[in-house]
Amino acid sequence: VWVRGALRFSKTPNGGEKLLAAASSHKCLIQLEDVAAESEREEVVARYFLKQGVQVIVYLGDITKQEADALVNAANEDLRHSGGVALALSKAAGPEVQRESSDLVRRDGKVATGDAVMTSGGKLKCKKLLHAVGPEKDKAGGRERELQVVQGDIIHEKTDVIVNSTGFKSEPAGVSKAILTAAGPPVQAELFNGQKHKFIYIHSGLLGCKEIVHVQTDQEAQATNKTCKKVLKLCESKGFTSAAFPAINTGTNFKKVEVDPNSVEYQDIAKGFHKTAKYKIHKIERVQNYHLWSGYFVMRRKMEMKNSAAELGEKYLYHGTSAESCHCIERDRFDRNYTGAHGASYGAGVYFAINASYSANSRYAKPDPAGLKRMYVARVLTGHHTLGDSSMKSPPQRGDDPSDKYDSLVDNLQSPSMYVIFHDDQAYPEYLITFI
Structure with a gap:
């Protein structure tokens, strides 16, 4: 039973003696805890005893504050701790853990599904971090939908579809020009000699994608959202699993x-x-x-x-x-x-x-x-x-x-x-x- 104010009561005159008397008469243990620390207290959700005599305890709490010999991180094959719990652990551990992880991949290659590697715990309250790579959702029979905001060069992306926003009537500039330049002259000719529809589907040329989707630029946010949805539906209908969109206002050369x-x-x-x-x-x-x-x-x-x-x-x-x-x-x-x-x-x-x-x-x-x-x-x-x-x-x-x-x-x-x-x-x- 948790009683709020018990710690404060124990500090009043005779408060401590009364609590000891209550514990003695009811044959129980009274544990005093600061209310401020109560919100950070770990909650035991379940306990399991394995045949080998090992006890498994499931806690609800903040893993970045957990004290243990080793903590397990659900990692990806590149050991890039860029999202979810992996990111939280990486931030709490400090840059040392990501640096060690990158060195491991650089030296030994990507970590195979089902394998695990070990790094130091950095600033975490553990000696070691175990980075375990589990199966990808799409390979395990499920459907994965993920949106990532990536800083980089869209023309270098390994993806099924690259989306190019263009005005059709004006000369391409910025990201659009970079995409067309990298794709090569045949793609440029195919775009500007073809009919100017809202969507134009063109082969990838020299780019590392399967198709380029050229969409007419529209500055209205609502229209832009509709365009994005249409492109994603197109990808689903053709069995594509990835598409790269250029960020808005990235026309700086x-x-x-x-x-x-x-x-x-x-x-x-x-x-x-x-x-x-x-x-x-x-x-x-x-x-x-x-x-x-x-x-x-x-x-x-x-x-x-x-x-x-x-x-x-x-x-x-x-x-x-x-x-x-x-x-x-x-x-x-x-x-x-x-x-x-x-x-x-x-x-x-x-x-x-x-x-x-x-x-x-x-x-x-x-x-x-x-x-x-x-x-x-x-x-x-x-x-x-x-x-x-x-x-x-x-x-x-x-x-x-x-x-x-x-x-x-x-x-x-x-x-x-x-x-x-x-x-x-x-x-x-x-x-x-x-x-x-």
């Missing part, structure tokens, strides 16, 4: 965003930098340029068709530069005309280093008046490479076909420390690290 130092994204970039470069990071910025990304994406698809997906050689590499060159690189890609500071020892192209320490050299990452240096972390398509030399204006051909050339040059075939590319769209300046 260029944006530079400072990355949160507490985020996993920041920690991953900083970790790669600090493997070889022992400098203090001032800030990390993400470069978002739809035109440059579209060019890179198209080049990626071309190389994928030429070399196969396994031989893309897509890598994160480093490129030191001056503050003056940043504006040009972020808006008009890595151009050989203003990256000549790296010399031409292995060919007259754009140079990228495997180790950040090389690009951090003041010869390349020139300090500004405040002593700050700058370095890009770029996505680079290295593909098939061969040994370069100073006389090369472009990569040599690989075989008898003069049109089939190597994709990049290196300084050492057995153990490259740098890559040289000759096509501007082979690299995308994804992050800018400012350091001292």
Whole structure:
């Protein structure tokens, strides 16, 4: 029996003695508890005794405050703790747990359904966290409907349908232009030569989806909701399980965003930098340029068709530069005309280093008046490479076909420390690290 005010009564004159007398006469235990703490008290829902003599207790409470040797987290195969209880545990544990999880996946690959992996408990009141991956709903016979708001590039999404909002009468801009550029000329021609209906269904072109649905833009929220519902019904009728919609008002072609130092994204970039470069990071910025990304994406698809997906050689590499060159690189890609500071020892192209320490050299990452240096972390398509030399204006051909050339040059075939590319769209300046 819970009696409110018992703790307060026990502190009155003779209150404690009266409670002891009551407990003695009724042969019971009186437990005093603060009312403020009562709301946080765990409630035992059920108890079970297994054959082995183990007792299982079901509590109703906050698992992030639970004291135990180990807590179990219902995780996904990527160990991205981005929603539900997994997100709550990750937030309470601190960034260390997500960092350990990402390292596990990077080292050993995705966690198979039915398996579990272990990390530290971080700031939780446990020694270890067990991340168990259960079956997906659609594979278990159920129907799953999920809405996710994702920050990223829609043209790079692996989905059944990509939705493109267009005005039909005007030239495409922003996200719409990026989608059409990445899809390729055949899709552009099919869209603008066809009849202008509210919905137009077109094949995906060079994009990694099955179909593109072009819908006429309407600024009214009610009309937009109806359009979204129609697209989702279309997906269901065709058996599609996923669709990517562009966010409203995402027509900005260029944006530079400072990355949160507490985020996993920041920690991953900083970790790669600090493997070889022992400098203090001032800030990390993400470069978002739809035109440059579209060019890179198209080049990626071309190389994928030429070399196969396994031989893309897509890598994160480093490129030191001056503050003056940043504006040009972020808006008009890595151009050989203003990256000549790296010399031409292995060919007259754009140079990228495997180790950040090389690009951090003041010869390349020139300090500004405040002593700050700058370095890009770029996505680079290295593909098939061969040994370069100073006389090369472009990569040599690989075989008898003069049109089939190597994709990049290196300084050492057995153990490259740098890559040289000759096509501007082979690299995308994804992050800018400012350091001292």
